[in-house]
Amino acid sequence: MKVKFNxxxxxxxxVIRHFKEQIASGYFEPGQEIPSxxxxxxxxxxxxxxxxxxYKEMEEQGLILTEGNLPSRISKDEQVLEMVREELILEAVDTFVHSIRSINIPIHEALHLAKDKYEEGN
Amino acid sequence: MEWGILMIEIKDVTKKFGKKKVLNGVSFTAEKGKITCLIGINGVGKTTIMKAIMALSPIASGEILIDGKKIHKESYEKITFIPDTITMLPQMQIRDAFVFMADFYDSWNQARASELLRFFKLQETDRISDLSKGNTAKVNLILGLAMDVDYVLMDEPFSGIDIFSREQIADVFTSHLIEDRGVIITTHEINDIEHLIDKVVLLDNGVVLKEFDTEEIREKEGKSVVDVMREVYEA
Structure with missing residues (x-):
């Protein structure tokens, strides 16, 4: 695990953001044990x-669970995990829309390019 | 032990060298379990403050308390100072320096010293005079960190050593070797450790210009430690 912090x-x-990305990408699975x-x-x-x-903040948000002295785990709550995914998508889209709008590019043109680029990347 | 005062308190401390006031009413706190960083260009009194905390150098006025008490003989088993140069004799091997420390301090923890030695990939038979600058700094650090003390004062641990040694030393700050202790560290280059410190005290000409919590300043003002330094020192 390596994270470049600003x-x-x-x-x-x-750190929380990093965990959310790992959850959304499926690197952390529901119920998976996480480091101490x-x-x-x-x-x-x-x-x-x-x-x-x-960790305290993630516990409060329901992203992770800690029971007694056992290692903490990623939540199994589908709703919570879906919300994480949605939050990250919306954030990425907002950034995209903001950048495109600020240079007056029509959305269909940008979307077309975005699709091409995305597929290229695979 | 009293509750709620697990910290070093520096209260309105002044000190003169001849007619020159080097500390001119310095006040701040350094809590146990936190890493507090004293920042300032050379000559603003960072080392003087550390020596004053250790009572190695008398103060003109003000008060310094460790967990609510003035420093006394037993305090030296509870707090340690790592100066910016090693104080052991150059012809000693690392293991001789360890014996020296064990003779002097009850709080010397040999198991931890050996662990640190492995962590830094050094041999106990290495002679101090044969070590590189970076490795000398590491041995110096081990002599302080291997003590079972609540507070560790480090004077410029990152100064004048290579980047890999700096990274290795910074790694110590993320480990159990530091956890739960109160640490005061002085530096004039913050870059290596900006993410690692809990608290910053900005000094200039013997006064504290600003004292702040690093996560709080990022959260509330969106500023990095360097942003705040720029504001304070260039104002």
Whole structure:
């Protein structure tokens, strides 16, 4: 696991974002065990306090579950996981639309190109 | 031990070298479990503050408390200072330096020293005078981190060493070797550790210009540590 952090967004927010991407992409499966806070801090080269904060926030959002002293797991709640996917799609589309609109490109032209590029990338 | 004051408190500390005021009413706190970074160009009093905390150098006025108490003889088993140069004799092997520390301090933890030695890929039979600058800095760091203390003060641990050594040292900050301790670190280059520190104290000419929590400033103001430094120092 390697993440490039920017300097202006809270690191814990970027960690959560990273988890959401891993969930949406299917890298993390529902119910899958995730690293301990300490392991995560080590893997991502972050402060253990930051890892702790990210996990706490993700627990509150229902993205991960921690029962007693057992390792934390990704939620199995379909609704939560679907929401993560939707959130990431909407965010990406918003960025796309914003960039296209700011340079006055008609949407059908942009979509056409987007489709070509996407398929090229496969 | 009293509750709720697990921190180092620096309260309105002043100090003079001759007529020159080097600390001119410095106040800040460094909590246990957090990494606090003192930033400022050379000569603003960073090292002086660390020496004052350790009572290695007397202060003119003000007060410094560790967990609510003034520093006393037993405090040296609870707090340690890693100076910017190693204080062991150059002809010593690393293991001799370890014996020296074990003789001096009850809180010396040999198992942890060996673990750190492996982490940094050093041999205990290496002679200190034969080590590269980066490896000397690592041994120096081990001498402090292998102590079972609550607080660790590090003076410029990243200064003047190669990038790979810097990365290795930064890795220590993400590990259990630091976890739960209170750390104060001084630096004039923040880049390597911007993501690792909890708190920043910006110093200039013997005063604290700003003290802030790094995640909070990113969250509330969308600013990096360097953004804040630019604002404060270029204002």
């Amino acid at each position: 300097n202006r967004d809270p690191v814990y927010v970027q 806070r300490r392991e995560l801090a080590n893997q991502l080269k972050i402060n253990p306090n930051t890892a702790q904060r990210a």
